[in-house]
Amino acid sequence: MIESLLRVILRAYSSYSIFSYTTMDLVNHMTDRLLFAVPKKGRLYEKCYNMLKGADIQFNRSNRLDIALCINLPIALIFLPAADIPTFVGEGRCDIGITGYDQVMESNVDVEMGMDLSFGKCKLQIQVPQNGPYQNPNDLIGKTIVSSFTSLTRKYFEKLEGVPEGGNLKTKIKFVGGSVEASCALGVGDAIVDLVESGETMKAAGLHAIETILDTSAHLILSKNPSHPELLELIQSRFEGLLAANKYVLCNYNAPRDKLPDLLKVTPGRRAATVSPLEDDNWVAVSSMVERKDIAIKMDQLKKLGASDILTLEITNCRV
Ligand SMILES: Nc1ncnc2c1ncn2[C@@H]1O[C@H](COP(=O)(O)OP(=O)(O)OP(=O)(O)O)[C@@H](O)[C@H]1O
Ligand SMILES: O=P(O)(O)OC[C@H]1O[C@H](OP(=O)(O)OP(=O)(O)O)[C@H](O)[C@@H]1O
Structure with missing residues (x-):
């Protein structure tokens, strides 16, 4: 089950020969462990770290290594970008993961949705220039929308235009990986679809919301065929305790x-x-x-x- 994952991780680290022994060492100890995918950085990282600590999942993460073996439980933590975690769990490469509900919906993968962890709360919204010509989503049909969430954006406009899944959309959807809010001012798009929490970023970019596509928060996600079911139950019970x-x-x-x-x-x-x-x-x-x-x-x-x-x-x- 874990060969391909290991190959990916080993490839990623092959250029760092100083770490190769350590990576190999970790890999040799990964069999018979539950693989738990957690965000390696970004908005969810610190809260995840605190939850792992609160659940007494003890580990030492070495600099530049994206695997950490737990000291007190047969778990290996795999640090991955939040956007990739649904794929790793959906394909059964990891047994369990933490990521945003938005990332799960965007990835369109087959995972078991676990508990809402009540952090990373925000909204995926359509944002347009303040005082601009667009008042509601219908005004954007045929225009260019920029987003990191192209799949969810496409689905939204398919519904709005009455186009079947995968059909020809009048609206153009462009992908950018970050700083999406700069797109309108720079003429890359007419509107954006992006995550909003406090609203400060969009306000500073001169944008305002005309529609919420999705409410999201961090969730546990589980593989449909997980190894170590008893360990999964233990993790969920400890997380439930922390939330309570x-x-x-x-x-x-x-x-x-x-x-x-x-x-x-x-x-x-x-x-x-x-x-x-x-x-x-x-x-x-x-x-x-x-x-x-x-x-x-x-x-x-x-x-x-x-x-x-x-x-x-x-x-x-x-x-x-
Ligand atoms: N402003 C926000 N407030 C709360 N949660 C957010 C916010 N932005 C993003 N999130 C949540 O965190 C997840 C990861 O977003 P983040 O922007 O940290 O992505 P990243 O690619 O991991 O990090 P980075 O942007 O640093 O490259 C999102 O999918 C969403 O669920
Ligand atoms: O409503 P706010 O509280 O201002 O938060 C919204 C911002 O947070 C996220 O980006 P992030 O800062 O993670 O960086 P990114 O744009 O590079 O993804 C999101 O993409 C917005 O830009």
Whole structure:
């Protein structure tokens, strides 16, 4: 399963003879390991790195090497461009990967979509020059659109023009690999299709959105024929725990027994709140997971309903 991948990686490193021994050494240790593709750089890299760390997937990545063997689990991490990860996983060269949903949709590959990792959130949008002649996507039929996402752009305009898949489009779609936002000002295209998060890049380029083609975020993707299914389950369970730890905080407070029913309506917990007796029979201690986004309002409500010593604690990790 991994021969072709190894050939690609070895070819990439053949010119760095100083590293060839190390690469060979790693390759010899890759059999019987789950291959996990992660973005080698760019917007998703740091968050992925933090998730791997949080899931206790320990590794040392040497300078210029795109393979890292995990120290504590039979996993080899393969560092690849985010755009190539769907292909590697779709062809079964890697068992699991992390990349943007946009990259999966653009690649049109056959992978199992795994969990939404809730980072790398942005939108794939049609952007046109501010104060220009184009007000809606129909105005762009027959014009030139520039994008790194030519497949998704084509699909969008096929639908808009009522053209069957692969048919002749009136609209011209051009590929550029980066800095897409410069295309309109430089006369390469009339509009662009690109990712937008804060909107600052497009604003600075004098562009504005007239349509959202796709909402995207980083996802786990899985091969349809993965090796090591038990390890895949372990990784997913640890990632689920990390996401829950990020989504929830722990709310602890003391409650007068007679106010408990009303207080528990405010903090019912994920499954149920933990209620423990106190030395004073009229009081109990309550511990409950609360969604981080709601915590300030819930604390106000608890106080109003008679709770005291209300504390919020961070959850650094959990299994749910
Ligand atoms: N501005 C953004 N905000 C949030 N997520 C983004 C943003 N831009 C891109 N992403 C997500 O990150 C993925 C990788 O994008 P990125 O621009 O980092 O590509 P790259 O080719 O890996 O890196 P680079 O642009 O440095 O060459 C995208 O497919 C998307 O899912
Ligand atoms: O809405 P914003 O928060 O400003 O983010 C949007 C920018 O981020 C991405 O590019 P990136 O900076 O990763 O570089 P690239 O253009 O070279 O792909 C995207 O292609 C936009 O240019």
